[in-house]
Amino acid sequence: MPATLIDGKAVAAELRAALGLRVAAHIAKGKRAPGLAVVLVGDDPASQVYVGSKAKQTREIGMVSIEHRLPGKTSQQALLALIASLNADPAIDGILVQLPLPSQIDAEAVIEAIDPAKDVDGFHPISVGRLSSGGKAFVPCTPRGSMHLIHTVRRDLSGLHAVVVGRSNIVGKPMAQLLLAANCTVTIAHSRTRDLAAMCRQADILVAAVGRPRMLGAEHVKPGAIVIDVGINRIPSGEKSKLVGDVDFDAVMPIAGAITPVPGGVGPMTIACLLENTLESYERRMG
Ligand code: NDP
Numbered sequence: 001m002p003a004t005l006i007d008g009k010a011v012a013a014e015l016r017a018a019l020g021l022r023v024a025a026h027i028a029k030g031k032r033a034p035g036l037a038v039v040l041v042g043d044d045p046a047s048q049v050y051v052g053s054k055a056k057q058t059r060e061i062g063m064v065s066i067e068h069r070l071p072g073k074t075s076q077q078a079l080l081a082l083i084a085s086l087n088a089d090p091a092i093d094g095i096l097v098q099l100p101l102p103s104q105i106d107a108e109a110v111i112e113a114i115d116p117a118k119d120v121d122g123f124h125p126i127s128v129g130r131l132s133s134g135g136k137a138f139v140p141c142t143p144r145g146s147m148h149l150i151h152t153v154r155r156d157l158s159g160l161h162a163v164v165v166g167r168s169n170i171v172g173k174p175m176a177q178l179l180l181a182a183n184c185t186v187t188i189a190h191s192r193t194r195d196l197a198a199m200c201r202q203a204d205i206l207v208a209a210v211g212r213p214r215m216l217g218a219e220h221v222k223p224g225a226i227v228i229d230v231g232i233n234r235i236p237s238g239e240k241s242k243l244v245g246d247v248d249f250d251a252v253m254p255i256a257g258a259i260t261p262v263p264g265g266v267g268p269m270t271i272a273c274l275l276e277n278t279l280e281s282y283e284r285r286m287g
Pocket of ligand 1: 142165166167168169170171172191192196207210211220230231232266267270
């Protein structure tokens with residue numbers, strides 16, 4: 001039997017609709033709308049598109065989106081001054097600085113300057129520490145979205161073996177923490193892992209976050225496994241290009257129990273979870 005297709009686009013739309021109802025309920029009580037500030041430095045075309053989509057989806061659910069588009073030659077000092085003013089602004093509940101930043105700016109210093117109470121990307125060391133020590137933390141959006149998708153096909157993950165391929169700070173490591181918190185036995189694989197296929201075949205839940213088109217094939221998947229493909233890779237397709245994941249979808253579909261497509265799987269969940277983090281920040285801050 002082919003795998004169940006996990007429709008991230010539909011799940012993200014449902015999540016946004018539910019968040020919109022929560023926002024509307026706050027506003028109906030006479031409270032202000034939640035506010036998300038997005039800072040973009042430079043004119044990287046992909047980042048421009050992301051920031052545009054974030055702003056649009058923020059407004060669609062009734063939140064306030066404040067965009068700061070700064071020139072590529074902005075100094076670190078100027079960016080830190082902007083972050084300080086956003087930290088102090090009571091109408092801002094979430095601050096997101098679009099990465100990557102130009103080379104004259106130390107991204108780590110910028111992330112550390114964000115008030116952890118407004119760190120809706122979950123990249124501040126305090127958020128990272130809280131996530132690993134089991135405290136209440138903002139969870140990075142892509143892993144949070146991936147967990148939502150896993151839960152659409154299986155509620156209780158207790159005792160399952162999860163293999164996460166990739167150990168980046170934004171996807172692999174936080175994903176592993178969330179699976180561990182959900183009582184999975186977790187293995188993190190990476191470029192030095194020996195016999196990756198044998199390792200992956202042990203997985204009840206296989207998460208691919210590598211950035212290599214269709215790297216994981218049929219030989220990497222245990223029959224019935226839940227396969228979450230975080231990868232977004234652009235490859236040539238005739239005259240144009242198309243997006244593919246880190247998983248060879250056609251080869252894995254007949255073997256897996258459930259699988260996310262690319263596009264339309266994890267991708268749409270990332271912004272939805274950014275909005276979820278922002279609303280949670282607002283609700284915490286408003287008591
Ligand atoms: P990084 O490049 O930061 O990390 C890639 C990881 O893959 C590294 O840990 C690396 O190992 C590992 N890796 C590389 N080659 C191999 C290999 N041959 N075998 C096993 N492991 C390997 O990428 P990100 O985590 O930032 O992103 C991963 C993918 O997810 C990308 O395609 C990206 O576009 C996508 N992405 C999608 C998002 C979404 O919204 N859906 C959001 C963020 C990312 P090592 O550490 O040893 O080098």
